[in-house]
Every structure is written in structure tokens, then in C-alpha cells.
Amino acid sequence: MNTFTEKITDKDFIGKLIPQKFPFVMVDKLLHFEEKKVVAGLTISEENIFTQNNKFTAPGLIEHMAQTVALYTGYQFFLKKEDPPTGYIGAIKKAEIFEFPSVGKELKTTVIILHDIMGVTLVTAETECDGKIIASGEMKTVLAN
Template sequence: MNQFTEKITDKDFIGKLIPQKAPFVMVDKLLHFEDKKVIAGLTISEENIFTQNNKFTAPGLIEHMAQTVALYTGYQFFLKEEDAPVGYIGAIKKAEIIELPSVGNELKTTVNVLHDIMGVTLVTAETECNGKVIASSEMKTVLAN
């Protein structure tokens, strides 16, 4: 089982693990990785394209969850010494946004992988801010060929 306890906070390294590029990067740290689970973080900045009126918007939260899945996949490929694949959100079954976090806050998103077969990953995602759950979703991501 692949697992690590060291946090990865090097933004350049994180950038190599996901296909998204600035200004569209919505994860800036890998906090935990194991088979079927990943925890990623994001410090919300004023410059973020999903920040409006000092708040991080709902589309930003959804994209942050999706990029947490991309980080999970990208890190798996990194461990195999392969480039991170491009993927996209295939479907969002349900998404609940409870609260919009403010600039300067740290998001922590836990993704549990339910199924990962032939480039299709089905997950549940839960985003916390200041110790409380502010968003959750169930989504399917698909790797592009």
C-alpha cells in the first residue's frame, strides 16, 4: 500500500502532479495519501480567480474537490514515474455547499475513492474549513485518452 505521512507543500511540485496550470490551480498542498484516500489543502488568496467579495465561491469549492481527485491520480502516476494525465469532471451526483470560506482561510478536503477503474474514478469529497465541514460532493472524474 502506498502511503506517506510527510506533507508536500512545494507549489512547484504540486503543479507537476496535476494537469491544471495557473491561475486555475485550486490545490496547494498534499496532506495525506494512501490507497483509496487523499487529503489536499488550499489557502484561499485574494488573487484566486474563484474569489469574489472576499469569499471563495461555490464553483471554486467544486473545482478544489475535483483537483483533489486530480492530485490523487497525479501522485499515483508520479509514484510510477509517469506524467500526470489530463482528466475532467464526468458527473457530479450531489454537491452541498454549506458555507463559503473567506480569503486567508485554509481548506482541507478529504476524498475517498469508491471505485477507480479504466480511467473513471468515483469519489466522495468533504471540505473542511476551521474544523467544520463546509462542502461535500460525490463526483465522477474521467481521464482523457
């Protein structure tokens, strides 16, 4: 599998790597990709459907983590010249949110792939904002057939 260090910030390209479409896109950049690890980013906007009272909410943080996994899978498929599959959150375990970031802030989420077997991916995720961890969790995502 390829590892890259170039950041991908083209929102149209990122949009082709994930099955979610506007207004439900919660990743806007691919910061790092390697086997078993991906780092994605999101700049929180006022227009985001998960922004309330100038803060990004818990469902948005969870969805951002899940879409980071989708971005990992989508980029894998892109490298194989295949269309990205649709997936779902199968389970969320130990999700903790320590802080709700404000509009204009940049999220950076690192996902470590623990297991990826037959379309089921088990991961740990950690979201940072301004250099400090604001959310973490474990989740299982499942590809649709």
C-alpha cells in the first residue's frame, strides 16, 4: 500500500473518495495515509449541519471520525482505480468528547486501523484541535454489499 506525505486539500477530490455528499461531508482534507493509519482534517464552518451556537456538536465529531475511516477506505479504492464503497457505523465504543470546538477551528483526526476483515473495520480515533485531544473513541464500520 502507498504512503503519501502530500496533503490533499481539494474538496472536490475528497468528495469523490467518500460516499457522503453535501451537506453531510465532515472531512475536507486528507493529511496522511499509510497502511493501518489515516489522518484527516475538517475546518468547522457556520454552515455545517452539526454546528450549533458557534460550536461543533458531538454528533458532528462522531461523524467526522467515521468519515475519516471512509476516507481511508475510499483512498484505498482510488489507488486500485475502483469506486469508493458505501459504509455504515456498525458500533461505537468508548466515545469520549472533552471539548466542543468553535466555528473556524481546524480538526485533525488520526485513525489507527486495528482490524480490517471482510468489509468490517475496527479502529481507534483521536481528534485534535489546537494541538490538544478533544475527542476519542473506538468504532466499527461496515461496508455495504
